[in-house]
Structure formats: C-alpha cells, structure tokens
Amino acid sequence: MRRVTLTLVLGLAGVACAIGLTLAHAPTTVARTNRPPGQPEQEIASSRESSRYCQADETLPRGTSALRVWLDAAYGPRVTVEVSAHGRRIASGQRGSGWIGGAVTVPVTPLARTISEASVCVSFDARDETVIAQGNPTPAASATRDGTEALAGRLWIEYLRPGSRSWASLAASTAQRMGFGRAAPGIWVVFAALALMAAVLALAFRLVLSELP
Amino acid sequence: MSARAVTPTSAPRHGSRAASAGDRRRRASGLARRVPRAAWICGLIACLNAICWSLVTPAFQVPDEPSHFAYVKQLAETGELPTSSSQVTSSEESAALTALHQVAVRQRPQNQAIATNAEQRQLESALAAAPHETGSPAAGVATSQPPLYYALEAIPYTVARGSTVLDRLALMRLASSLFAGLSAVFVFLFLREALPRAPWAWTVGGLSVALAPLLGFMSGAVNPDAMLFAASASLFYCLARAFRRGLSARRAAAIGAVSAIGLLTKLNFAGLLPGIALALALLTLRAARAHGASTALRWLAFALALGAVPLLAYAGVEALSHESLLRGASVSSGSPGSSPLAELDYIWQLYLPRLPGTADYFPGLFTTRQLWFDGYVGLYGWLDTVFPSWVYDVALIPAGAIALLCARALVQARAALRSRAGELLVYATLAAGLMALVGAASFTAFPQIDAEYAQARYLLPLLPLLGAVLALAARGAGRRWGPSAGALIVVLFLAHDLFSQLLVVARYYG
Numbered sequence: 116m117r118r119v120t121l122t123l124v125l126g127l128a129g130v131a132c133a134i135g136l137t138l139a140h141a142p143t144t145v146a147r148t149n150r151p152p153g154q155p156e157q158e159i160a161s162s163r164e165s166s167r168y169c170q171a172d173e174t175l176p177r178g179t180s181a182l183r184v185w186l187d188a189a190y191g192p193r194v195t196v197e198v199s200a201h202g203r204r205i206a207s208g209q210r211g212s213g214w215i216g217g218a219v220t221v222p223v224t225p226l227a228r229t230i231s232e233a234s235v236c237v238s239f240d241a242r243d244e245t246v247i248a249q250g251n252p253t254p255a256a257s258a259t260r261d262g263t264e265a266l267a268g269r270l271w272i273e274y275l276r277p278g279s280r281s282w283a284s285l286a287a288s289t290a291q292r293m294g295f296g297r298a299a300p301g302i303w304v305v306f307a308a309l310a311l312m313a314a315v316l317a318l319a320f321r322l323v324l325s326e327l328p
Numbered sequence: 329m330s331a332r333a334v335t336p337t338s339a340p341r342h343g344s345r346a347a348s349a350g351d352r353r354r355r356a357s358g359l360a361r362r363v364p365r366a367a368w369i370c371g372l373i374a375c376l377n378a379i380c381w382s383l384v385t386p387a388f389q390v391p392d393e394p395s396h397f398a399y400v401k402q403l404a405e406t407g408e409l410p411t412s413s414s415q416v417t418s419s420e421e422s423a424a425l426t427a428l429h430q431v432a433v434r435q436r437p438q439n440q441a442i443a444t445n446a447e448q449r450q451l452e453s454a455l456a457a458a459p460h461e462t463g464s465p466a467a468g469v470a471t472s473q474p475p476l477y478y479a480l481e482a483i484p485y486t487v488a489r490g491s492t493v494l495d496r497l498a499l500m501r502l503a504s505s506l507f508a509g510l511s512a513v514f515v516f517l518f519l520r521e522a523l524p525r526a527p528w529a530w531t532v533g534g535l536s537v538a539l540a541p542l543l544g545f546m547s548g549a550v551n552p553d554a555m556l557f558a559a560s561a562s563l564f565y566c567l568a569r570a571f572r573r574g575l576s577a578r579r580a581a582a583i584g585a586v587s588a589i590g591l592l593t594k595l596n597f598a599g600l601l602p603g604i605a606l607a608l609a610l611l612t613l614r615a616a617r618a619h620g621a622s623t624a625l626r627w628l629a630f631a632l633a634l635g636a637v638p639l640l641a642y643a644g645v646e647a648l649s650h651e652s653l654l655r656g657a658s659v660s661s662g663s664p665g666s667s668p669l670a671e672l673d674y675i676w677q678l679y680l681p682r683l684p685g686t687a688d689y690f691p692g693l694f695t696t697r698q699l700w701f702d703g704y705v706g707l708y709g710w711l712d713t714v715f716p717s718w719v720y721d722v723a724l725i726p727a728g729a730i731a732l733l734c735a736r737a738l739v740q741a742r743a744a745l746r747s748r749a750g751e752l753l754v755y756a757t758l759a760a761g762l763m764a765l766v767g768a769a770s771f772t773a774f775p776q777i778d779a780e781y782a783q784a785r786y787l788l789p790l791l792p793l794l795g796a797v798l799a800l801a802a803r804g805a806g807r808r809w810g811p812s813a814g815a816l817i818v819v820l821f822l823a824h825d826l827f828s829q830l831l832v833v834a835r836y837y838g
Binding site for chain 1: 376491497527535
C-alpha cells in the first residue's frame, strides 16, 4: 500500500510538473503570411502524383519554427519542406503522412535571423490521393513552379514561431472563449469542466488506494 | 441475505401488482449489489469524464455529429427513419452550423471556434430566427445506420424540444455520456470473469479504460459509437461469464439479447458476429457434454432467436418503408476490378507490415504505428487535432513497457492459457472480424482515399481486450511491484486524458 501511495503521489507530481511546463510554453503564432486576410480558399494546382512545388522571393521571419503550407488532402502524404537562399540550404523539415485538412504544418529548425529572397520548395509523395494546392492567382512569371511548369498562382505559406505570451498568460482569454458557442454561454463551462476533472481525479485515486494492495 | 430469500417474508398485502413491482425492485437492487462497488466507481468516472469531454468539445466538432443529430431529429419529430444520405440538414441545424462557422473550423486546425461576443450574439439570433421544420429526412452518413441509439437519444431530444438546437445537442451529449459509464462497468465485469485470480488488477483495467480519452471524446458526443462500445463490452462480459461458468438458458439469452442490441445500434457490430458464432458453437458443445444435446440446443436456439428476432423486425420495417436492409453494409462490395485476394492483402496491410512478394498499398506508411497507434494516442475533433509529433514517439515507451509486462504475464500463465484456448480463440475472432470489417469498408474507397476508415475509434469495441492487456501488464510486474505498476498505468491514462483535453482546448479556443 505504501508503494502504491508513493507511486500515485509521484505520478501526480509528474503530471502537475508537465502541466506547469506546458502552461509556461508559448503557443505558435503566425509571424508572416502571404495569404490575404479573409480570402476564401482558392485552388491553384492539384496533383495525384509526387510533386515538388518551388516558390521564390519568400521572406522568412527570425525565429520561424514551422511552415504552414496550404495543401489540402483527405489523407495527406508525407511532405518535405526545404528552404534555400543564395544557393545555400537554410532549413528543412518533414511531416509524415496522415495529416488532414486544408493546410499542413511542417516543423523546421528555428531560424536565427530573418531570411529574405529565399526559395521554399515543398515536395510530397502522393500516389493515388489528390493533393490540392491553395493560393493567390498570379501571372506565370511570379507563380510557384512545379519543375519547369508554372502553377496558376503562388502557394499560401504561413511562417510560424513561438508567440511572446505563454499559455498561462493566455488562460483567462482562453477560458472566456470556451464560454462561447453554447446553449448557455459563459465561463461556467470552464469551472464545470475543472470540477468534473477534479472529481474524476479524486474518485480514481481513492479507488486505487482502496483496491490495490 | 439474498434477494430471493427476502421475497416471501416481505411480500406486501396490497395486491399482486404491488407485490410484483416490489419483487422487480428487489431483483434489480440485488443485481446492482452483485456488481462490485469498484465497478460502479469506474462507471461513474467514465461518465464524468465523458461529460467533461462534452463540455470541452465545441458543438458539432466530432466526426459526423451533424448527421447523427439530424437522424435523432427525424426520428423524434416524425417517428420515421431518415431516407436521404444528403448532407443538407434541416434549416435550424444549418443555421446553427453556419453561425458556429462549423465548416470553416472542421478539418481546418488553423481556424478556431467562435470567440467574440459579437459572434455569440449572431449565433443566438440565428438560433432564435431559424425556421423550425418537422423532421430531417436527410441524415448524411448516419442514414444507413440502424435506429436503436437514435431512438434512445430521442428521449433527451424530446425533453429539450422547444429549446434551441444547441440546448438539445447538449442534453443529448449528456445522455450519450452514460454509455461511457456502462462501457467501463462491463469492462470491469469482463475482467472479473476473465482474470479471476487477481481482483486488484480488475480495478487497473477498468479504471484505465474509464479514463481512456478516446472513449470520453466519442461518448461525450452524439454518436452511436458510444452505445456500440457499451454493447460490445457487455458482449465480452456475457461471453467470458458463459466460458467460465458454462452456458445456461439465462446466459444464452443474454448473449442473444446483447447481440441484437449491438446490431440495432451500429452496423459495425456485424464485425463481431463471426466471433459470436464461434463462441456459441464452442459453448453449445461444452453444454451438450454436461447437460445433454437437447438442452444445449434449446439454449442455442434461445440465443439465436433473441439475437435474430429484433433484427428481422427491423429488416421488415426497412423493407416496408424504403431501401434495403443494412444500407451501409454495402461497404464490403470491394473496389471495381479488384480480386478478393487483393482485398485480403489490403486488409492485412491496413494493420500489419506487408508480406514479401505482395503489392505495397501504403508506400512509406507504417500503418500499425501511424494509423492505429498514433490515431489512438491523439486524433480528436474531425481528425484534425493532433499532438506535436514527438508526443507519439514518447508514447511508444510506456506502450512498449505495457506490452512487455503483458507478454511476461502471458508467459507465466501459459498453462492456464492452454486450458482456455477456445475462449481465447473467440476473443481473437471477435477482434479479427471487426478489423476485417473496417478494412473491407476502407477498401471500397481505395485508391481514391488510402484508408478512409482507419480511425482508432472503430476499434474501441475491443476496449475489454485493452482492459485485459492493462490488467495483465500490472500482474506481469510481479507480486511485489504489480500494484505499483497498476497505479502507474492508471496515472498514465489519467495524464493522457488530461493532456488530450488540454490539446482540444488549445486547438479550438487557444
């Protein structure tokens, strides 16, 4: 019984530490994007086979740790991103298959400084599934290229980096947002959820202590 | 004193009706008393956890929830089944979906739920102004499903009738949460029958399953999966009880009744039928040896009749009303031009690494890990809410440790396993049947979509087996460290649940 109690106490302490660390961490924010605000999704290319789209004249802000590329797929293939400037590879990253939705986020090594006139290449290994690229229609000269062929525009890319505020400092606004979109709106939702989880925690620990030898 | 002993002395003098009502109450309370307190607490925890998930998850941001809501609306308001699989729902539901920006948020993790007072006011006025039509003949993907879950959900729907769509949805989600509790109770009872030697390990398995985030997420939404999990958990319990204590009329009837409930809840339950058939065959053979062939066959007939009659009644209603029975069962028709061998190969690769000399259906994809393991660890919302990729790598460590400890327990108990080979074969057949059904359904969409139904929730009817693995893992740590390992497993599941809910909060409201 003493061992079980000790395990529970240590386990709970570990969970509390992990939650603390998570709350101290800042969520990623969009540092720069070429998508006009409010612009509806617009297809500039679609492919059912492996492709490599390259886009020149991009500026990557300092601290960029991930690129959100606007590719749409029902079950996304593996995506690789390569950033190069002045003939040198600056950063790269890969996202495994299985992503869903209109955009895929690919983590890259955080950039120490702002990179301008960069070329961003996005490649994926599609076989049967259709992958749709979303972006702004542009003249062929400035469009994204698939090999030698120009797409119908420039691919939307968002450059993400850790924000300046931690999750803990965003807790109040997050709690407020949780109250919206409900039958009975209000912050009561947060307190109800916390009370429920506290009850779950108490019941679970009491049960373990009473049933495990 | 047992309930049976109490009955004669406490029979009331107010007529036979009152007496029989009293008997029924006493029988029910006797039945409840036979369920251990720990099982009830596991059930309560699962229920509270699912309610918490129902609060955390925004309205209609669970797979197919709009379609399931539409089905309930149609059944509750017209008494009829939906007839169209169109995604165009009723005006009031569409108004709610539009005001919630449901389409823009769904499968777009970069978009969040509504977040301002102005949007909330817009939502409230849209809900108030939405025209109310009776019923919703179109219920999207839910149209093909049988009606039992929806009929039960019609109760909270009707209670909240006259209020807004979101009020009704909230009450229906609460009702659905009860099924999480039932699932956890039956998993605990299954473990009691299947692993009778270590009662403390039942708590480890039952409690961990109660805290499983995917169970909470699905049961905290309007989705027949919630009831399917409970039905399959009760099936596992009934089968384990019959294997341990032998078949009887009552146990045969329970297996039949639970099978009927499962089949009338969701078509996926059909995947368990091969396992049920094998179980009944083995149990009947055993009963024939113990009680004679005619008695055993009578019990078998009980089970079959109870399983088949409700299904035939539903088939009759379906045939009289519109389309063919089990409209969604056409999933196993196969892709055009494909051979059964190719389908079998596809199903194999959907779960396991491909065999040498076979075509590669999932190039660059380790399906066991990426589809199923990662899908179980964290894939919420409309399959659009995921942890950072390192979390899935780290999760392999405790999963590997649990697998090793479970294997150790199985090796230690190999003599007992040999004597229960038939029962184990039944559990394996139940799992294989369900996996084959999901694989066959995915194959129909292949190659346009690689693995349409490769979602971990479709395997949650096998939760009792997860509970057994966890209980065995705790036992595998040995007499001295077993309880500590069990406590650690519970903490692990609790942490998984907490972080999964935080993930959902961050995705929709952060």
